[in-house]
Amino acid sequence: MVKQVQGILKDDGGRRIITAAFCCNGHNLISDDNPKIDGLSTIHLRVHSASAGDVDIYLSPIQGDGRVKGGEDIPRDELLGITCPVCGTSFEVVAPCYCRHGMFVAIYLKQDCRYRDAVVVCDSWGCKHSFIKLESRIILSSS
Ligand SMILES: [Zn+2]
Numbered sequence: 001m002v003k004q005v006q007g008i009l010k011d012d013g014g015r016r017i018i019t020a021a022f023c024c025n026g027h028n029l030i031s032d033d034n035p036k037i038d039g040l041s042t043i044h045l046r047v048h049s050a051s052a053g054d055v056d057i058y059l060s061p062i063q064g065d066g067r068v069k070g071g072e073d074i075p076r077d078e079l080l081g082i083t084c085p086v087c088g089t090s091f092e093v094v095a096p097c098y099c100r101h102g103m104f105v106a107i108y109l110k111q112d113c114r115y116r117d118a119v120v121v122c123d124s125w126g127c128k129h130s131f132i133k134l135e136s137r138i139i140l141s142s143s
């Protein structure tokens with residue numbers, strides 16, 4: 001695998017793999033203790049659901065891969081409060097999602113907590129829209 005920038009690896013198939021992701025208090029959300037998807041450590045988030053309460057979910061670290069572990073009790077399309085599982089801080093809302101229902105939330109790839117390097121996900125449960133921002137350039141999964 002080729003290291004692209006801090007927090008991102010590009011594998012032999014051209015997939016971008018997120019290897020580090022942080023809240024603004026510097027907690028790394030990717031740990032070897034997290035559940036694995038395709039053998040890769042997932043991104044741990046805690047979401048607040050109005051109907052299911054506080055739920056730990058684990059996102060696939062592969063760009064454009066909508067797989068997630070956990071959250072089976074959350075109704076589809078519910079809007080979630082996405083927080084750090086360690087300190088409970090919320091992530092920055094950066095734009096409305098293309099689904100016209102949820103909002104895009106930025107999870108930083110570096111500990112400096114800046115939106116120039118981030119993985120961006122929708123806060124509507126079941127919405128698969130996401131993108132990565134690297135050095136201020138938006139990288140879509142289709143490219
Ligand atoms: Zn934190």
Ligand SMILES: [Zn+2]
Binds near residue numbers: 098122128
């Ligand atoms: Zn969405």
